[in-house]
Amino acid sequence: MxxxxxxxxxxxxxxxxxxxxxxxxxxxxxxxxxxxxxxxxxxxxxxxxxxxxxxxxxxxxxxxxxxxxxxxxxxxxxxxxxxxxxxxxxTGSGEYATAHELPGWYRTFEPVTPASSWLPGRSWDRSALAAAASALGGRGPAIVKDYVKSRKHEWHEACYVPELADLDAVERVAARFAELQGEFLAGGLVLRRFEDFARTADGRAEEARVWWLDGEPVLIGPHPDYPLSRVEPDLSAVRPLVRELGCRFVTTDLARPAAGTGDHDGGAEGGWRVVEVGDGQVSELPSGVDAEVLFRALVGAAQAAQA
CATH class of the missing domain: 3.40.1010 (Cobalt-precorrin-4 Transmethylase; domain 1)
Structure with a gap:
């Protein structure tokens, strides 16, 4: 061995x-x-x-x-x-695609994640963008991303659309997003309903990244963009969906809706929402997190697979 x-x-x-x-x-x-x-x-x-x-x-x-x-x-x-x-x-190639790209995991997590529609390819005409916006109700704010990443650091330029009914704005943001992503644009364009999530008093997002191996949470820590955040998400609604997805090693980024933004998940206001799902092999570890337990689990799983 x-x-x-x-x-x-x-x-x-x-x-x-x-x-x-x-x-x-x-x-x-x-x-x-x-x-x-x-x-x-x-x-x-x-x-x-x-x-x-x-x-x-x-x-x-x-x-x-x-x-x-x-x-x-x-x-x-x-x-x-x-x-x-x-x-x-x-992680086989099919499992990787399922966890890594939004169209692969969205239907499984649809009850607990912002409503989304998507267009494959690297360019989209106005009628296609209008249809994607219509699939989200055609009104209200949204974000633009590809199947894997957004450009949230260019928020107003290449990410956030204040009003889906404003197709000029949808076209402008989508075009700028595609221009900035260039050859790294993954899969196609996603329109995703904007949801306002809770923040701490100093403005940090209350967002957690959970690392799952074979359907069990192995490590819970902050999102890498907010390494000082320390939150303990409720995993009761997410755990069965991770198992349903059927991918061995995945991450989920979880956040709570901001106070007063309504009931998204069919339960009490404030239920945890899935912001993103990712393949655990390519998800960033936040700095300062003790990841020893994660690597013990990965090494143990590889060893068990040799038996």
Whole structure:
């Protein structure tokens, strides 16, 4: 039996070394009894899959990836190249697509997440945008994003639409979003009903990121954008949906509606909402979080899969 393996990105400048951003995770993998292996993420994105996996030891068996986001098609190519080396990703390419892109997980989480509609591709005419807005009721505020990410740091320019009935504004924000995303636009365009979430007195969002392995919450911490937030979300409505989704390793970002914004979930006002779902392999760990328990669980799952 080989040591359980977790693949991490290599340093683009020193390819025999772990990318410094993931050096802490390499230490946690070793401390949990696993071994890190290196993936050339730049080569993978460039389409040279064989070069990308060259430093992953052949015959490593079942393993995880932890690192930078990978487009769905490139992840499928990665899974195939690893399988040819006797290495099986514990998150298959279908599971990765389901958790990583909003159309894959939205229907499962629809009762507890903002209403959404989407358009595939990289460009959308006015009639298509009007239909997507109409699917959300055609009125009220919304945000624009792609299947994976928003540009919330360009909030008014490329993210927030104050009124869906204003199709000029929808077109303008969508076009600017697509321009800024460029080649990194993932899947297509999403219109997502804007919901106002609770904030602390100093303006920090009360948002938590929950890491799930095989349907159980392994680690609960703040969202990486708000690392000082400390919230304890109610998982009772989310847990059965994570299990229904059927993906082994996922994250959910959860937030509470702001006071007075109404009942979204069919229960008491203030019920926790799912802001995003993600594949756990490419979800960012917030700084300062003790992730030892997470990596013990991942290494343990890889070890169990060898049996």
């Amino acid at each position: 080989v040591d359980p393996t977790v693949i991490l990105p290599s340093d683009p400048l020193l390819p025999r070394r772990t990318d410094p951003h993931f050096a802490r995770e390499a230490g946690l993998i070793r401390a949990a009894g696993g071994r890190p292996a290196l993936l050339d993420h730049d080569a993978l994105l460039a389409g040279d899959v064989e070069a990308a996996v060259r430093r992953v030891p052949a015959g490593s068996g079942p393993l995880w990836y932890r690192g930078w986001m990978i487009p769905v098609a490139r992840y499928a190519a990665l899974a195939e190249a690893l399988a040819d080396r006797g290495c099986i990703l514990l």
